[in-house]
Amino acid sequence: MQVPAYVDYERATSVEHALALLARYGPGARVLAGGHSLIPMMKLRLAQPETLIDINPLTELDYVRLDGGELRIGALTRHAGLLGSPLAGAAAPILHDAERVIADPVVRLWGTVGGSLCQADPSEDLSAAFAALKATMVIAGPGGERTVPARMFHTGPYETVVAPGELLTEIRVPVAPGGGSAYVKVGRRAGDWPVGAAGAAVRLDGNVITSAGIGLTAVGAEHFCAAEAEEALRGAPATEESFARAGRLAAEHCRPVTDQRGPADYKRHLAAELTVRALRRAADRARGPGRGA
Numbered sequence: 568m569q570v571p572a573y574v575d576y577e578r579a580t581s582v583e584h585a586l587a588l589l590a591r592y593g594p595g596a597r598v599l600a601g602g603h604s605l606i607p608m609m610k611l612r613l614a615q616p617e618t619l620i621d622i623n624p625l626t627e628l629d630y631v632r633l634d635g636g637e638l639r640i641g642a643l644t645r646h647a648g649l650l651g652s653p654l655a656g657a658a659a660p661i662l663h664d665a666e667r668v669i670a671d672p673v674v675r676l677w678g679t680v681g682g683s684l685c686q687a688d689p690s691e692d693l694s695a696a697f698a699a700l701k702a703t704m705v706i707a708g709p710g711g712e713r714t715v716p717a718r719m720f721h722t723g724p725y726e727t728v729v730a731p732g733e734l735l736t737e738i739r740v741p742v743a744p745g746g747g748s749a750y751v752k753v754g755r756r757a758g759d760w761p762v763g764a765a766g767a768a769v770r771l772d773g774n775v776i777t778s779a780g781i782g783l784t785a786v787g788a789e790h791f792c793a794a795e796a797e798e799a800l801r802g803a804p805a806t807e808e809s810f811a812r813a814g815r816l817a818a819e820h821c822r823p824v825t826d827q828r829g830p831a832d833y834k835r836h837l838a839a840e841l842t843v844r845a846l847r848r849a850a851d852r853a854r855g856p857g858r859g860a
């Protein structure tokens with residue numbers, strides 16, 4: 568079956584209007600952003616919303632800006648928009664690393680940052696990147712706005728804390744001097760979903776790591792991060808030995824499964840190796856001239 572079931576359609580004209588429409592149509596309503604996940608799922612009847620609330624007209628949610636020591640990304644920012652943002656590239660190069668290897672230009676032109684995060688695919692790239700960056704999600708609902716740490720955002724495969732009637736509106740990334748970040752992915756071919764991927768964000772004082780974030784995707788890492796590896800890095804020197812230890816811990820604590828993309832033991836190997844590579848590149852960037860998160 569390649570045709571979606573009958574569905575009502577509403578076009579929101581503002582965040583307030585989108586929230587009012589979500590309230591009016593109740594739990595049977597779904598937000599439509601780029602549609603690159605939702606529409607294929609509807610065609611396969613894996614999703615059967617009664618009403619689509621199209622948020623594409625909400626240009627107010629399409630931005631990347633620096634504000635109060637944070638990089639702020641509107642939820643309707645397209646992948647291509649984030650990749651094309653010099654601000655994002657300078658403040659958090661991990662985001663450009665990740666965006667360069669997400670899908671293909673067509674998907675990146677329509678797919679949105681918010682849609683990717685809300686889809687909550689366990690192999691999604693930006694979820695790992697924002698987990699490494701220790702970002703914060705801003706969610707608007709009938710009772711106003713609330714913020715949730717990126718690491719609390721996903722509650723399981725294809726599940727998030729965004730309730731029916733709510734809208735993810737913004738992602739906030741802390742930015743401070745002395746930081747560097749990077750993302751490394753292995754896929755079966757260009758533009759494919761990851762077999763495994765790791766992101767790292769570190770801050771250095773001299774050669775000492777004062778804070779470390781490690782994001783992992785497609786390898787069954789809880790909350791898309793490697794908490795034990797991060798803990799081991801805090802206060803450690805930014806050396807190959809420290810990175811190798813972090814890689815071992817990341818691999819030890821993830822729970823990859825064998826599937827069409829590869830066997831579990833290979834994915835575990837990737838978790839270790841890609842963590843090391845991401846940390847190495849993030850630390851190099853933290854030492855270099857174009858420093859960011």
Ligand SMILES: Cc1cc2nc3c(=O)[nH]c(=O)nc-3n(C[C@H](O)[C@H](O)[C@H](O)COP(=O)(O)OP(=O)(O)OC[C@H]3O[C@@H](n4cnc5c(N)ncnc54)[C@H](O)[C@@H]3O)c2cc1C
Pocket residue numbers: 597598599600601602603604605606642643668669670671674677678679680681682683685686690691692693729733734735736758759760761
């Ligand atoms: C061929 C192909 C290859 C891909 N490769 C990769 C890849 O390598 N790596 C990767 O990470 N991803 C990949 N993707 C996924 C792609 O990045 C996502 O499909 C897309 O970005 C999802 O965003 P969207 O705007 O299209 O979301 P939609 O499909 O419109 O929505 C997805 C879900 O999120 C909800 N939603 C959307 N926006 C909001 C919001 N603001 N608030 C609350 N709920 C919301 C929708 O209701 C829906 O449930 C690929 C997709 C395709 C089609």
